Amino acid sequence: MEKIYSENLNKCRLAKTSLGTIQFLLNYSKSLQVINYRTIQFENNLN
């Protein structure tokens, strides 16, 4: 039986977020500080 191979690549499979966005997320994570005070949580971004 003849096998038909599609030459069109599935674009969705190749989608990947850029390094810039990943770097931003990592920096954001490093800067984010959560402070618990009694029952309240404060989010703080350190420089």
Next chain:
Amino acid sequence: MEVQIEDSVLVKNYIKGDEKALEILISRHNQRISSFIYSKVLNRDVTEDIFQDTFIKVIKTLKKGSYSEEGKFLPWVMRIAHNLIIDYFRKNKRMPMFEGSDDFNIFSVIGDDKLNAEKQLIKNQIDSDLKILVEELPDDQKEVLVMRIYKDMSFKEISENTGVSINTALGRMRYALINMRKIIEKNNIVLTN
């Protein structure tokens, strides 16, 4: 042979303060999550935005200690991404974005409410003619009409300002309009656009 650290271990390490663990998690699942988002929104920029928003939520939840590890890190992240995709479509529905193309431009269907140059000229002429007509009125009627039409005052404010009762102000306004119509008819003035 490289031993791959499980997601659950990486999450635990990240919560304890190991930022490197987050980097491994994001790299590991980048393509899977990005592909999922892209398959729905079909736009690279929007995919990046939603990916970023997804992981901001992930980071916040982990740092707050609100995440309970049940060995389902990726399904959890995918669920967040999925919900953000829905939010994106809902927002887009409220504020549709139109992009013109060569074949069709939405502005050929939707008009601009503003008057075109010709109509604006006609309107200016009418306004100027009306001002002349208003000058022909008796002073007390002119005063009330100007306050009402040009200064957008209420009859209560007009009566306080002019020292007459509201009924008198109303009466003067009525007579102002009657007299203007008489002047227009007498002089065969046309004031229509």
